[in-house]
Amino acid sequence: MMPGFWVLVRRDLQLAVREGGAIGTALGFYLIVVALMPLGLGPDLSLLSRIAAGVLWIALLLAALLSLPRIFEADYEDGALEVMATADLPLELVAAAKSLAHWISTGIPLALMAPALGILLNLDIGSTPALIGTMVAGTPAISFLGAIGAALTLKARRGGLLLALLVLPLYVPTLIFGITAINAVALGSDGFWQSFAMLVALSMGATVLGPVAAAAAVRPQLQ
Amino acid sequence: MTNQSITQKLANPTRFMGLSDQLLPWLAGASAAIIGYAMYLAFFVAPPDYQQGHTVKIMFIHVPSAWLAMMAYVLIAISSFGLLVFRHPLADVSAKAAAPIGAAFTLLALITGSLWGKPMWGTYWVWDARLTSVLLLFFLYLGLMALRSSIEDEALAAKLTAVLALVGVVLLPIIKFSVDWWNTLHQPSTGLTTTVHSSIRVPLLVSALGFSLLFFTLHLKAMRNEILRRRVKALRMAEVDRAQGSQAPVAAS
Numbered sequence: 001m002m003p004g005f006w007v008l009v010r011r012d013l014q015l016a017v018r019e020g021g022a023i024g025t026a027l028g029f030y031l032i033v034v035a036l037m038p039l040g041l042g043p044d045l046s047l048l049s050r051i052a053a054g055v056l057w058i059a060l061l062l063a064a065l066l067s068l069p070r071i072f073e074a075d076y077e078d079g080a081l082e083v084m085a086t087a088d089l090p091l092e093l094v095a096a097a098k099s100l101a102h103w104i105s106t107g108i109p110l111a112l113m114a115p116a117l118g119i120l121l122n123l124d125i126g127s128t129p130a131l132i133g134t135m136v137a138g139t140p141a142i143s144f145l146g147a148i149g150a151a152l153t154l155k156a157r158r159g160g161l162l163l164a165l166l167v168l169p170l171y172v173p174t175l176i177f178g179i180t181a182i183n184a185v186a187l188g189s190d191g192f193w194q195s196f197a198m199l200v201a202l203s204m205g206a207t208v209l210g211p212v213a214a215a216a217a218v219r220p221q222l223q
Numbered sequence: 224m225t226n227q228s229i230t231q232k233l234a235n236p237t238r239f240m241g242l243s244d245q246l247l248p249w250l251a252g253a254s255a256a257i258i259g260y261a262m263y264l265a266f267f268v269a270p271p272d273y274q275q276g277h278t279v280k281i282m283f284i285h286v287p288s289a290w291l292a293m294m295a296y297v298l299i300a301i302s303s304f305g306l307l308v309f310r311h312p313l314a315d316v317s318a319k320a321a322a323p324i325g326a327a328f329t330l331l332a333l334i335t336g337s338l339w340g341k342p343m344w345g346t347y348w349v350w351d352a353r354l355t356s357v358l359l360l361f362f363l364y365l366g367l368m369a370l371r372s373s374i375e376d377e378a379l380a381a382k383l384t385a386v387l388a389l390v391g392v393v394l395l396p397i398i399k400f401s402v403d404w405w406n407t408l409h410q411p412s413t414g415l416t417t418t419v420h421s422s423i424r425v426p427l428l429v430s431a432l433g434f435s436l437l438f439f440t441l442h443l444k445a446m447r448n449e450i451l452r453r454r455v456k457a458l459r460m461a462e463v464d465r466a467q468g469s470q471a472p473v474a475a476s
Contacts, residue, residue: 148386148390152370152383152386153370155374155375155376156373157375158373159373162366162369162370162373165362165369166366166369166370166387168362169363169366169398170390170391172359172398172401173397173398173400173401176401176402176404180405198401205397209390209393213386213390216386217382217386220383221379221383
């Protein structure tokens, strides 16, 4: 059973890389949203360093949101998802594999890019390990909960806009703990490990809830 | 045991229509009378608060609305569970009917809350933990209604909305917890939870009872409308089939 899981992960990763554009677009979107912030808020460096963690996380959520439809859409449209549903691998694990591939191909590149964008926002350089660490720990929740939204909106009209409305409220806990963890290091307050542990817990919970709910949402649409 | 047999009996929409038809006038009358009595208590009997003055009267609408905002979501979650697990024929009707009513009470709680906040806190909106979590609850309601309206196949829309409602009910406590935790970093509790004197508490309870009855009246009425709407739709489809000369039987709902 598990070989099929990893084959699916590798297939989705190859598709993400070879299709091109998908990862690059998300990174470009991330860059431009962060770059717009100082233009809107003014170039005051002390203000920017105070809001840097929040801006980096919110922009990351938006960039990841744009790529969520990719999890199921293409396979649903060309019928590959129907084949996967009839295979030995349970649909829950198919959803888990596709979410995992989304995390590796979108969550990790965005997390690795964040420190470079932090420089634009005058974020303390010393907080780079904390920044990458919290984002790598927190982004699984974005991919796995996002898979639920992607599955629910497969047949919906205006799916993209609807996806944002459905999924963004679910991201609130990740956003809160992600920002407080980074700020604990960058602004020198304590409680980094507390927030970090919560972030890991949220991601682990999401890896259970996400595939089960996403499979429950995909199944009735395959008939 | 008896509870289960009642839900089983109500699985027949015709029996449900008959029963709800008899029940509705009583429910509507009771909610009107009790809300009227609660408003009389609120405006003529309950004393103005020594700190809040007459703005405390907003509480008699605000608190029941906030309570119903949560109860409606619980009702939607139970109905969604009933649809996905037991395939109860009225479960989706109940979930669909409760969503807009719950959203309306959530909005009412937010509006009355901000009207109360203006004289008390000096601003219509503060990012208090409670306000924030009620706002997020409102977004969940909007998501449920938007998802349902954007899927054409009604049976599919029902299942997908039920999945979303159950995901929401798992995540709501976590969202609430994280928002509480987030806010305690910024400011201490605003003291909303201090004990309430009985001269205020009794009208508040009467008002909560009246508004709860109002909710059930509206919910029952909305469920009846939904069943009628589905019957009309089934009749229309049958009419179209007949006009096309096909031998499809009349869909009985």
